[in-house]
Amino acid sequence: MSTANGDFEIQPHQACEQDECHEHECEGHETAAIGCGGAATMESEQEFYDSLPDGHMIRTFMDEHATIRKSLDALEAIANKLKKNPEDRDALLLEMSQLGGQLVKAEPHHQREEEVLFPVLSQRGLAGPPSVMAHEHIEIRRLKHILADKPSLHMGDDGLPVKPIVDAALVLVSTLRQHIDKENRILYPMSMQVIREERDWSQLKERADEIGYM
Numbered sequence: 001m002s003t004a005n006g007d008f009e010i011q012p013h014q015a016c017e018q019d020e021c022h023e024h025e026c027e028g029h030e031t032a033a034i035g036c037g038g039a040a041t042m043e044s045e046q047e048f049y050d051s052l053p054d055g056h057m058i059r060t061f062m063d064e065h066a067t068i069r070k071s072l073d074a075l076e077a078i079a080n081k082l083k084k085n086p087e088d089r090d091a092l093l094l095e096m097s098q099l100g101g102q103l104v105k106a107e108p109h110h111q112r113e114e115e116v117l118f119p120v121l122s123q124r125g126l127a128g129p130p131s132v133m134a135h136e137h138i139e140i141r142r143l144k145h146i147l148a149d150k151p152s153l154h155m156g157d158d159g160l161p162v163k164p165i166v167d168a169a170l171v172l173v174s175t176l177r178q179h180i181d182k183e184n185r186i187l188y189p190m191s192m193q194v195i196r197e198e199r200d201w202s203q204l205k206e207r208a209d210e211i212g213y214m
């Protein structure tokens with residue numbers, strides 16, 4: 001379910017209108033499914049992760065998210081240091097550029113979501129949330145490329161302001177963190193409700209393998 005600002009809602013658990021939310025009973029009901037999958041805490045995210053079999057496509061997505069989150073933490077620290085006009089500006093710009101490059105290399109992650117997972121969710125009647133996520137990928141990609149390409153152009157020239165780069169980095173950190181939270185806590189749990197057959201997941205994983213990993 002999309003909101004006016006392009007986000008999709010985390011419905012409270014009560015959205016299921018049941019005393020206790022049973023995932024089977026929510027099948028096909030998009031709002032309720034978001035509620036069931038949308039327990040927005042790190043603890044429930046960990047519980048969901050632990051419930052996934054080793055090698056499951058969704059588990060791999062979440063492992064990759066953990067790696068991306070570490071890069072975002074590092075990127076945020078560098079951006080905050082650069083804000084203060086430090087003497088080691090060029091070294092920080094180089095680090096930022098390298099982190100931008102690492103994030104660009106995460107492209108197969110987004111590609112697998114867009115080309116393998118999202119279409120199946122849409123085919124099965126869950127079109128809104130994947131569409132919001134795919135739309136966010138566009139802005140995330142744009143910002144990643146700025147960070148991979150621009151910092152090196154500012155190295156060796158203290159006259160060039162780094163503020164636009166710092167701003168882009170901090171927007172990327174915030175946008176991508178929120179994006180990951182929504183996928184881990186809402187979209188992926190919903191996916192497990194919508195796609196129930198192990199055989200279906202095996203077929204999806206084969207297609208994911210063809211795209212490759214970050």
Ligand SMILES: [Fe+2]
Nearest residue numbers: 110113133183
């Ligand atoms: Fe995504």
Ligand SMILES: [Fe+2]
Nearest residue numbers: 061109113183
């Ligand atoms: Fe993702």
